[in-house]
Amino acid sequence: MRYEKRILAFVDILAFSEEIKSTIDKNTGEEIELKTEKINQLFEKVLAINKKKYFQDNVKSKKLSHFSDSVAISYLLGEEAGILHVLFDIMYFCISAFQDGFLIRGAITYGDLHHSDNKLYGPAMLTAYDMEKKLAFYPRVVFEKKIMDIVNENLVKWPSKFDQLVILKKIIEKDFDGLYYLNYFNSIDFIFGATEGFLVFFKLFREKIIEMQKKIENDNSIKSKYLWLREKYYIALKNSTRKYLKPKIKLEFPKLYNFLKDEADIMDYF
Secondary structure, three states: OOOEEEEEEEEEEOOHHHHHHOOOOOOOHHHHHHHHHHHHHHHHHHHHHHHOOOOOOOOOOOEEEEEOOEEEEEEEOOOOOHHHHHHHHHHHHHHHHHHOOOOEEEEEEEEEEEEOOOOEEOHHHHHHHHHHHHHHOOOOEEEOHHHHHHHHHOOOOOOOHHHHHHHHHHHEEEOOOOOEEEOOHHHHHHHHOOOHHHHHHHHHHHHHHHHHHHHOOOOHHHHHHHHHHHHHHHHHHHHHHHHHOOHHHHHHOHHHHHHHHHHHHHHHHO
């Protein structure tokens, strides 16, 4: 088998092993059934990624593999919209997993890869694996600047280049350490708008931070990840309050308005 030049996203579902262990630990039968169903639903969402299309209906090179707590998605490097599909596939998965209580960490890269229905190997896979373990560190999906160059070279004919760049600016951000990452936290309003889904996601975000804060008491190793995630919450909150704390939202979406208003002093709380 020859290698192909492919763009690859490789991600891990954090704390997945703990969730698996909980299905056989000292839980009741009902609790185990609920946890097992939660895991099954998550992987149903992974399989659903294969059916998603965003910019082009003729994207044909997509490959998806999942094993244990890892998911890999790749497209041919030169395929129009392939790189954009990778970004949206992973953003969709990050948001779906987050809604089920899971955080995602991973990396996006490109290079020589063999990815078929039952095989996945090559230098690009090794690079993505190393980046996920050594560079991602926080619950984020990272990539190097060269990926941004590929994105700009492979914009699709529709929507307009300007519209695509606006979208990319929403979902891609440069982090404090110079790495680019897929910022689905700060893209909540882009995905949901001022809707019930937006409010639910924000509440889940808040609950996840509180959950991690409590875990620090027994495991100080996650403190830096907690602080990183808390900072992303604060930024998303600040951007959302600037956009949605307005009389119109108070009238049309009072629950969302009141939640954002009550959370305005979130940093004092945490």
